[in-house]
Amino acid sequence: MNLDLIIKKSKAIEKTILRVGFECGQSAHFGGALSLTHILSSLFFGLMKHDPLNPRDPHRDRFILSKGHGVLAYIATLYESGYISAAELATFQKDDSKFIAHPVKNLDAGIETSSGSLGQGICFAIGVAEALKRKKSNNRVYVICGDGECNEGSVWEAAMLANKRKLDNFTLFIDKNNFQNDGHCADVLGDLDLKKMFESFGFNAHSVNGHNVKEICNVASLKQNNKKPTVIVCNTIKGYGVSFMENQNDWHHNRLTKKLIENEGLDINVL
């Protein structure tokens, strides 16, 4: 695995998030996108078998962004991978665009599911993992859920079934950035140990620094021979990489203005 490339791409994704989010001229989900840059980069430039030139390849690994509001990071990654063009990227949150604030299923653009309603992508994903097992495919299904998303009961419904069906081709990343829409996760439903919770649901459970691509890739590449699904709880920072956004939940969904960019000296990767 080329860690240098993954790190380089993480940075490019971060800058693309900021540029596209700025250029759309509206509020966008910055915080929960910036916490995903290293996970997505590790997946698309390291861990996953996929071919942007053949996005419907039946032998591809499947990626599903269950926390749909991370879309800016997702489309930035698809752009950096070559699934979508700069022109397509520039339509983000424009009228009648295919690329809006939550992913819309678009297999040719590398988007497997429509999401935005939390706790659903993971359920769909285990169906895909079950189907791949039935086809005796060696491909894997990777999913990213948010820690706030784990408030949804359906996440745990899916976890139970993933374990029961022995879906060892299923890897779940939890973007544990500690915030959800209305505040700190611990303040909303308590300080939960998601790693332990998934462990008790029968998962191989790991915890990593979600901004350390070496840790992410090492753990995600571990060969597990116990027929269990895997969860990797990634400790991340909401708004990572932008000082005034980091751990500031106002940046869950907010507008990046020209004034802010100039005042803060942000480098937003203008093409």
Added chain:
Amino acid sequence: MYYDLNPKISKMYARMGPRATYGSSMYTALKENEDFLLLSADLGKACGLDRLKAEFPNQFINCGIAEQNMVAFASGLAREGETVFASSFAPFLSMRASEHVRMNLGYMNEPVVLVAAGSGLSLGFLGNSHFGLEDVSVMRAIPGMTVICPADAGSIPKFIKAAAELKKPVYMRLVGVPGSPIAYEEDYNLEIGKINKVLSKGNDVAIIASGSSVAQSIIASRELEKASISVSVFDCHTIKPLDKNRLQKIFNTFRILITVEEHTLIGGLYSAISEYKNYENFTNKLVGIGIKDTWVKTGSYDFMIKDCGLDGDSIAKRIQAEIKN
């Protein structure tokens, strides 16, 4: 499995009832198609599917008491090319999991066949918590859904086959109980999306019914015939999409139209046909017979059907009263 009906076979299915007939149909479907999958939210036994669990361990998956996950899980399987049926009772499938239906079968258009066993009033003493009286309203509101309701147990094998062949998102509700009246003693050609004329006795009144109300409307027509009111009965088994061509002909032929359904009058067959009527500016008299906007008194199926005015006698009386008005 008998798909072609005759009086003997129709009676056999009627005796078995909708859920056992559904179980039998699925047994054949799984046996004949190794790539068919059947999911249940821990209501396998109650949906007449117990035998399948043992016989087809690779094709039958109990997803646990977790309908939301089952619906999306089914959709993931369908995306990868599997033909997937998912069963539970109507409220759990259509209402508890409705947003999962909306996202997966609706927004993403994944071709899963949802089968609500025990819809309408058919779960009798289990009570309102288990009845499927708003399921059509909820499912019909989701773009892209096909909503179907077989008229009797004997029709179910045909519907299972047709729904699998459709390759579209489907919600199928099963109403009636063992011994419910038969709508079709003779065979008929089922085409999803097409209204089927089941009785043609004249042009005074058209009854457009779905599910168990088709057979009850046939019974009503006999009473009405005695009162010299000539009736034709139509089986509108596909509530969405509506058969607009046939409806246009019906509206052009009959002055009085009556809809009958084992479902609330808010959002079901009556609503769908009222919407059509308004859209097309028809001025025919249209009367809806169905469940009023209230929780129903619980009891045996026959008691509730009568109490809700959905038995043949009540339908006939209501139509006579409407004609006088």
